Amino acid sequence: MTARMDEAVEGRVHPDVVEPLCTPEEGCITCGDVAVELTVVSIDRERELALCETADGRRESVEIALVQPIGGGDTLLVHAGTAIARLG
Amino acid sequence: MKYVDEFRDAELGRVLSGEIVATVDPARHYKLMEVCGGHTHSIYKYGIDDLLPDNVELVHGPGCPVCVIPMGRVDDGIAIAGNEEVILTCFGDMMRVPGSEESFIEAKARGADIRMVYSPLDALRIAKANPDRVVVFFAIGFETTAPSTALTLKRAKAEGIENFLCVCNHVTIVPPLRALLDSPDLRLDGFIGPGHVSTIVGVRPFEFIPADYGRPLVTAGFEPLDILQAIRMILGQLAEGRCEVENQYKRVVPYEGNPAALAAMSEVFELRPHFEWRGLGFISQSALRLADAYSDFDAELRYEIPGVRVADPKACQCGEVLKGVIKPWECKVFGTACTPEHAIGTCMVSPEGACAAYYNYGRYAREREAVV
Numbered sequence: 001m002t003a004r005m006d007e008a009v010e011g012r013v014h015p016d017v018v019e020p021l022c023t024p025e026e027g028c029i030t031c032g033d034v035a036v037e038l039t040v041v042s043i044d045r046e047r048e049l050a051l052c053e054t055a056d057g058r059r060e061s062v063e064i065a066l067v068q069p070i071g072g073g074d075t076l077l078v079h080a081g082t083a084i085a086r087l088g
Numbered sequence: 089m090k091y092v093d094e095f096r097d098a099e100l101g102r103v104l105s106g107e108i109v110a111t112v113d114p115a116r117h118y119k120l121m122e123v124c125g126g127h128t129h130s131i132y133k134y135g136i137d138d139l140l141p142d143n144v145e146l147v148h149g150p151g152c153p154v155c156v157i158p159m160g161r162v163d164d165g166i167a168i169a170g171n172e173e174v175i176l177t178c179f180g181d182m183m184r185v186p187g188s189e190e191s192f193i194e195a196k197a198r199g200a201d202i203r204m205v206y207s208p209l210d211a212l213r214i215a216k217a218n219p220d221r222v223v224v225f226f227a228i229g230f231e232t233t234a235p236s237t238a239l240t241l242k243r244a245k246a247e248g249i250e251n252f253l254c255v256c257n258h259v260t261i262v263p264p265l266r267a268l269l270d271s272p273d274l275r276l277d278g279f280i281g282p283g284h285v286s287t288i289v290g291v292r293p294f295e296f297i298p299a300d301y302g303r304p305l306v307t308a309g310f311e312p313l314d315i316l317q318a319i320r321m322i323l324g325q326l327a328e329g330r331c332e333v334e335n336q337y338k339r340v341v342p343y344e345g346n347p348a349a350l351a352a353m354s355e356v357f358e359l360r361p362h363f364e365w366r367g368l369g370f371i372s373q374s375a376l377r378l379a380d381a382y383s384d385f386d387a388e389l390r391y392e393i394p395g396v397r398v399a400d401p402k403a404c405q406c407g408e409v410l411k412g413v414i415k416p417w418e419c420k421v422f423g424t425a426c427t428p429e430h431a432i433g434t435c436m437v438s439p440e441g442a443c444a445a446y447y448n449y450g451r452y453a454r455e456r457e458a459v460v
Contacts, residue, residue, distance in 0.1 A: 034126050034310065034440075035232070035284050063209060063239050066348045077287070077340060080179075080229070081207025082236035084287050084349070085340045 035079040037087065038062060040072050050083070052076060095311030096134075104316040105139040111323045118144045119275060120322055121412055123265065124282035125152030125440030126310050132449040134312040140319065147274075147412030148445075150264050150368060151282055153229045154181045154438035155410060158364045159398040161257055162187030165226045168255065168391045169200040175218060176202045177211040178226040181438045184431065188398040192226075208240035208254075215244075215252040224253045224387045232284040234258040234376060235349035238356035241378070241385055253387035256377050258357065261285050262293050263374035264365060269301045273413055278322040280315065281307035283337045288353075290345030291335050298331045309337040356382050364397060366434055367407025406433035409442050416443040423447060 038052035041059065048065045063082040064070055076083040112118065122128055128148045131137055137146055150156055162185050169176035169192075176192070183193040183204060196202040201221075205211045208225055215223035227237045237254065244252045261282060268274060281294055286307045297305045304325040308318030318336040325331060335341055356379060363375030378386045400406065404426070405419040416422050416435065426432040428444050435441035439448065 035287075061209070063207075063236065065239055065352070066235060066346050068348075077284075079284060080233050080236040081209045082239060084232065084235070084284065084346065087339065 035077040035084060038076050038078050038083075040070055040074045040076060042072065043070065050076075052078065052083075095309065095313045097313065100313055101139065101316060104313065104320055108139075108144070108316070108320050108323060109141050111320065111327050112141055112144060113327070114141075114143065116143065118277050118323065118326070119147055119412075120144065120278050120280060120319065121147045121149045121268075121276050122280040122308075122315075123149040123151045123261065124280075124285065125155065125438065125442075126284070127280055127282075127308065127315060128152070128442050128445045129440045130310050130312065130315060132445040134315075135449075136312055136315055139316065144319070144323070147276065148409065148416075148442035149279075149412060150268070150365065150410045151230065151261065151285075152435070152438050152440040152442075153233070153259060154185060155406065155434040155441045156259065156264075156365045156368070157182070157185055157228060157257060157434060158366045159186060159188050159400065160364070160394070160396050161255075162191065163189070163398065164388075164393040164395060165192065165255060166190065166195045166200065167393050168224055168387055169195060169202050171222070171391060173220075173222045174201065174391075175214060175221050175223045176200065176226060177205045177214060177223060178202070179206075179228065180204045181440075182226060182228060184437050185434055186431065186437075188396075208237045209243075212240050212244055212249065212252055215249055219251060222251050222253060222390075224255060224391075226255045226257065228257045228259075230259055230261050230282070230285050231288045231349075231353070232282075234357065235288060235346070235352050238349075238352040241356050241382055242352060244385065245382065250384075252385065253390055254378065254385050255387045256357070256375075258376040259363065259365070260359075260374055260376065261289075262296075263371045264368055265294075265297065267368055267371050267374075268411060269297070269303070271411060274411055276303060276412075277326060278303055279305040280318050280322070281305045281333070283307060283309050283314075283341065286335075286337065286341040286345070288346050288349045290343055291333050291341065292343065292345075294333050298333060302331055304331050304334070306334045307337050307341055309340065355379070365410075366400065367410035401432055404433040406435045406443075409433075409435050416446040419443070 041051045043050045050064045052062045067083045067086045075087040077085040211225040306318040306321045357376035358379045359373045360375045408414040431437045435443035
């Protein structure tokens, strides 16, 4: 997810104008059973969403219903916007 | 980077490669199938097959969800997108999968409102931002992705969002594996099991492979050392006369899978009696549709769809590639009429497809360096 998508999540940019990370040229991590490691920055427990960060500092909102309980600083394996495992 | 660098160590890779050479019987030919398209991609990205002896052959399985989508389903999606109020959303790779007349991206160029999303949750956000439109999520993927769709539909239901629908094309991994094992034209010695599917379903569902078919399976991660170690474990089982399910990817895959994901899937989905797989034909109980409790979200019930079975182009041999019967470069149109830019078959569309993996990493024929 791009920084623009983060802004959309926070309501600062209309989602329609956001270009998603997933492009045919770069491939799509969603379609290939691929998961990426993200670090939890903050947690919205009521909505079961967490703000997470990639190794290069990009942030995205992640569904955390499948990996509870988690805490700030945990490393999650994320596929299609959903954390499917907690590492370490 | 933690959890990555240690699984790309070149020296350890050479050690594992040496162990593999020492384990194999030079008089025997080994045919191992990597089930998952993600593994196929890693194998060619890192040149793992160059580290294997000549008599260990890797065969690419049906585990790329884009590659198994038949053309008729693409046509169904385009028909739904033809409704004026609809915004059709899908993952990036799905955009270029050929339908009988056009792909999603061609339909988008023609004026249909089709948008790429990164997750089902993003599609739901688009629905919330466009209350006067109907947002349809064209869901694809194996058990790794299905929970994400299930959680999003649960969220949509809980929040009372009525303009969000789903075309469910989710598939399950065990029935096609059984179909492959029943196929008389394929002789396999063992399987590299799908890593992230197993994170959800666990390793137990694969125990029928050693029990019923006498073949070992090792669930593997996606880094080069993961795959090499899994191959070493399979060959070790064969050398020792053992045949069982082993888990190389224990840092992520629990034996029982993820109970919360399985519960969400069983609430939202039910098995389809039949589903067509590109190249494999109709396989019973191999795909998911929305359960009755979620029928209000089912785009297939809301909109009229053609639902027609479309034969694949005659020149395309994706079926044989998906079954591992031929290598991608043995297909008549590989790299000539069929390239990633102008794909005829789905295996060339997705980077995880066997043909695209071969093409993108320059494997135009079986040219291998001698193992040192």
